[in-house]
Amino acid sequence: xxxxxxxxxxxxxxxxxxxxxxxxxxxxxxxxxxxxxxxxxxxxxxxxxxxxxxxxxxxxxxxxxxxxxxxxxxxxxxxxxxxxxxxxxxxxxxxxxxxxxxxxxxxxxxxxxxxxxxxxxxxxxxxxxxxxxxxxxxxxxxxxxxxxxxxxxxxxxxxxxxxxxxxxxxxxxxxxxxxxxxxxxxxxxxxxxxxxxxxxxxxxxxxxxxxxxxxxxxxxxxxxxxxxxxxxxxxxxxxxxxxxxxxxxxxxxxxxxxxxxxxxxx
Amino acid sequence: xxxxxxxxxxxxxxxxxxxxxxxxxxxxxxxxxxxxxxxxxxxxxxxxxxxxxxxxxxxxxxxxxxxxxxxxxxxxxxxxxxxxxxxxxxxxxxxxxxxxxxxxxxxxxxxxxxxxxxxxxxxxxxxxxxxxxxxxxxxxxxxxxxxxxxxxxxxxxxxxxxxxxxxxxxxxxxxxxxxxxxxxxxxxxxxxxxxxxxxxxxxxxxxxxxxxxxxxxxxxxxxxxxxxxxxxxxxxxxxxxxxxxxxxxxxxxxxxxxxxxxxxxxxxxxxxxxxxxxxxxxxxxxxxxxxxxxxxxxxxxxxxxxxxxxxxxxxxxxxxxxxxxxx
Numbered sequence: 349x350x351x352x353x354x355x356x357x358x359x360x361x362x363x364x365x366x367x368x369x370x371x372x373x374x375x376x377x378x379x380x381x382x383x384x385x386x387x388x389x390x391x392x393x394x395x396x397x398x399x400x401x402x403x404x405x406x407x408x409x410x411x412x413x414x415x416x417x418x419x420x421x422x423x424x425x426x427x428x429x430x431x432x433x434x435x436x437x438x439x440x441x442x443x444x445x446x447x448x449x450x451x452x453x454x455x456x457x458x459x460x461x462x463x464x465x466x467x468x469x470x471x472x473x474x475x476x477x478x479x480x481x482x483x484x485x486x487x488x489x490x491x492x493x494x495x496x497x498x499x500x501x502x503x504x505x506x507x508x509x510x511x512x513x514x515x516x517x518x519x520x521x522x523x524x525x526x527x528x529x530x531x532x533x534x535x536x537x538x539x540x541x542x543x544x545x546x547x548x549x550x551x552x553x554x555x556x557x558x559x560x561x562x563x564x565x566x567x568x569x570x571x572x573x574x575x576x577x578x579x580x581x582x583x584x585x586x587x588x589x590x591x592x593x594x595x596x597x598x599x600x601x602x603x604x605x606x607x608x609x610x611x612x613x614x
Numbered sequence: 615x616x617x618x619x620x621x622x623x624x625x626x627x628x629x630x631x632x633x634x635x636x637x638x639x640x641x642x643x644x645x646x647x648x649x650x651x652x653x654x655x656x657x658x659x660x661x662x663x664x665x666x667x668x669x670x671x672x673x674x675x676x677x678x679x680x681x682x683x684x685x686x687x688x689x690x691x692x693x694x695x696x697x698x699x700x701x702x703x704x705x706x707x708x709x710x711x712x713x714x715x716x717x718x719x720x721x722x723x724x725x726x727x728x729x730x731x732x733x734x735x736x737x738x739x740x741x742x743x744x745x746x747x748x749x750x751x752x753x754x755x756x757x758x759x760x761x762x763x764x765x766x767x768x769x770x771x772x773x774x775x776x777x778x779x780x781x782x783x784x785x786x787x788x789x790x791x792x793x794x795x796x797x798x799x800x801x802x803x804x805x806x807x808x809x810x811x812x813x814x815x816x817x818x819x820x821x822x823x824x825x826x827x828x829x830x831x832x833x834x835x836x837x838x839x840x841x842x843x844x845x846x847x848x849x850x851x852x853x854x855x856x857x858x859x860x861x862x863x864x865x866x867x868x869x870x871x872x873x874x875x876x877x878x879x880x881x882x883x884x885x886x887x888x889x890x891x892x893x894x895x896x897x898x899x900x901x902x903x904x905x906x907x908x909x910x911x912x913x914x915x916x917x918x919x920x921x922x923x924x925x926x927x928x929x930x931x932x933x934x935x936x937x938x939x940x941x
Contacts, residue, residue, distance in 0.1 A: 403837050427840025434834055439693045440939065441830045442885035451828055455840035459825045487885070500835075507840075 353377040353400065353430070353511045353543050357409035360392065360399040368407055369395045373569045375562060377543045379510070382533055384554035385547040386578075387564030388588060393547040396564065397515050400545065401432035413511060427455040430511040431504035435519060438488040438496055445491070445499050446484040449474055452506030474505035477532060493520035501529065505536075512536065514546040518553065530557040551605040555579055556597070563587060579603040618883045625882065625896040629675065632903050636671045637663050639907045641915060669802045674906040674920075675899040676805070677797070677865045678875070680812045680857035682898020683891050685872025686879065687819050687854040688742070690830040690887060691847060692749065694760050695939050696932065698872035699858040702760070703741040703767035705869065708855075708862035710771045710778075711737025713789055717782045731811055734863040738855035741767050746851060795868035795921020797906050808864040815857030816895055822850050823887035830885070868921045870928020871898050871905075877935065 355375040359368040369392040377383045385393045398404040400411055402418045411418045418426045431452070441448075452474065453467040475481045478498045483491075488499060497520060504512060514533070518526040534557055536542045548554050554561050555575040562572040565587040571578055584592045584605065593606040637652075638644035642662055644652065652659035685698040692702065699705045715733035745763050779789050819826075825846035828836040837843050861868065875898035876890065882897075883889040902920070905927070909920040 401838065403834075423842060424840050427838075432838045434838055436832050436834050439830070439832050440695060441693070441832075442880065443827060443830065444884065444886075447827065447884075447886050448831065451824070451831070451839055454824060454828060459841055459846060460821060504838075 352379055352412075352414060353545065354412040354415075355400065355409065356412065358396075358399065358406050358411065359408035360395045360404065361407050362395075362404070368567070370564065371408070371568055373409070375400075375569065375572070377511070377545055379541045379543050380537050381559040382537045382544040382546065382557060384558035384561045385545065385564055386549075386551060386554055386561055387570075391564045392567070393564050394515050397432065397513050397545065397547060401430060401513050402426045403432070424455060424458065427507065429509060430513065431455075431507040431509035433500050433504050433512070433514040433517055435497070435500075435515055435517075437493070438491070438499075440489060442487050442489055444485050444487050445480055445502075446471065446475065448488055448499055449480070449484075449502045449506050452503040455507050470506050470508050474502040477505055477536075478502040479528075494522060494525050497521060498525070498529070501532075509542065511543045512545070514544070516547055516549065518548065518550070526553070533557065551579060551584070555602045555604065556600070575603055579605060618886075618889045621882050622889060622893050622896065625879075625893055625900070629896055629900050629903070632900055633671050633675055636674075636903050636907050637667045640667060640910050665801070669805045670797050670800055670906070671903055673800050673805050673808070673864060674797050674903045676808060676812050677861040677868065678871055678899035678902030679816060679895040680861040680898075681868065681872040681902070682875030682879070683816050683819050683895035684854040684857040684861075685898070686876040686887065686890050686894035687822070687826060687850055688872070689876050690826040690890075691746070691850050691854075692760055693830055693832060695877070695935055696761060696873065697764075698870065698876075699738075699742075699854070699861075700768075700867065700869035700872060701932075702745050702764040703771060704738040704855055704858045705862055705867045706768040706771040706775070707737035707739070707741025708734035708859045709737070709793060709867055710775050711735070711740075711859070712863055713775050713778050716789065717778050717785060728807075731807075731860060731863045734859035735811075735856055737771075738859040738862070739852060741771060742851050742855050742858075746847070791919070792866040794919035795866040795924070796919040797865050797909075798917055798919070800864065804864050808860050811856055811860035811863075815853050815855075815860060816891075818849070818853030819857065819891050820888075822846065822853060823891055826850060826887040826891075830887075866919075866921060868902070868924055870924045870931065871902050873928060873935070874898075874931055875901055877931075 355373050358373040359371040361368040387393050399406050413426065413429055450471050453463060453470060457463060475484055478501055480498060480502050488496060497517060501517060517529050521529065530553060533544050533546060537544050558575060560573060561575055561578040563570045563578055571583060579594060581592055581594050591608045593608060595604045595606055597604050637649045644659065648659055649663060652663040681699060688697040688702055689695055711733035712730045715730050719729060745767055748763050749760050779786050825841055828839050828841050829847060833843060876894040878897040879890055879893035883893045905923050906920045909918040909923045912918060
């Protein structure tokens, strides 16, 4: 049941724009690993995730899931294997938490087939994993941004994907929920064998929870590798255009990125 | 049976009671016992109940059902608590399509209902599709943007209807009366003509409940679920427009029923469209039957067009919802 997500020579962008947002992206995400996407604002992390999720047609190259081109295999084939968490707010929807999570089963049941006991189990499991069981009857328009973030994650887990893509899942969450979400992703990769791609802003979260880091900058995938290989002062100074210090985590030894000391006026 | 299915049955029972009681309302008041006697017997009571009032009450219920269900669908599709067939311009589109047919056929009842309905359907599709496409191009539309787009479409289409009326003044009176929205003088022929379209449109919306749930979360989220979004929203526009068009073809423009009914229904059965669509249809039916009772009696012996009454009652409701959704 292992799955692997790959991109080969991928160019991404919107509509008939003249230039690609990203070009020549090669990626390989094996089952059981977490890949973090890092890069400055506007570098194209969301565009890349949307292209990998088959929501945006590539302008060149291919997205492969288990060695099959997702555009050849079609929408429902892809979304039975791959789920994506996007950071949209719920708008004015008044559905309950459970009703939204249940929609995750649409990929398996289509737009019309009735739900089965198997679907109920998947929904219950997704609610358990995200600790939403207690609030499953609340309507989503009354949730905090962080609670809604967990609902969208639960909805994507109800899809029972083998590949999980997440666009800034820790935005709007307070510190403890950020750690809880990242721990959950880590567990899903380790115990369930999911291939996880997650875009993050916090370099140290990437260093702590990702097996590999892909750095998106300058219109392409600049470099990809282990946290030790990517999070170096030289690479980060070039990409983020400001000086940084890189130290070690006192317990794990993972690279920790620190801002430079405050400049004092003399 | 789930709690929400039970509540839908309650709405159905309320509709049955209201509709039966409405058979006694009008210039000749009939007690429940006389209504029951008239349904099976002979004489003047029977003529009033069976030939005049029964088709009218049934038609009010059908039109309310169509407008309520279409309103719930438009509110989900546009993610907007103020959307309804009237507000987004689908009703005006129907009216223009129907008027074009009426004017060009010169009121020939022979080609009759089918041609008028088809014109109304195409008009509703074009208007709703235009508003949906223009708000989709601009990205997720704020509530006010949609209202402005709907108003713009409505007033341009309405102006063309007025132009047609001025150019064909022999049809003027008939079209004006119909534009105001009325159920007066409709017989069994109209009921039979409108029923198939309303049933198909309503059933279509019931079947599309899951895509409507997905679409109510926004297009991007709906796409992430792996549903064929474009096709589904096209089906929703088509089914809601069919229901709207049938309602307009038989009763003219009756505003705000499609706005109010989904809000009433949501309080009863929640927002899931599997329950919301039928509940909104039933709430719309109850509302319109009651409104038509009022229209028949409030300034008797003169009869108000029911469309004027729903507009008078619906305007303030619209403002209340607008104020609440602004927060």
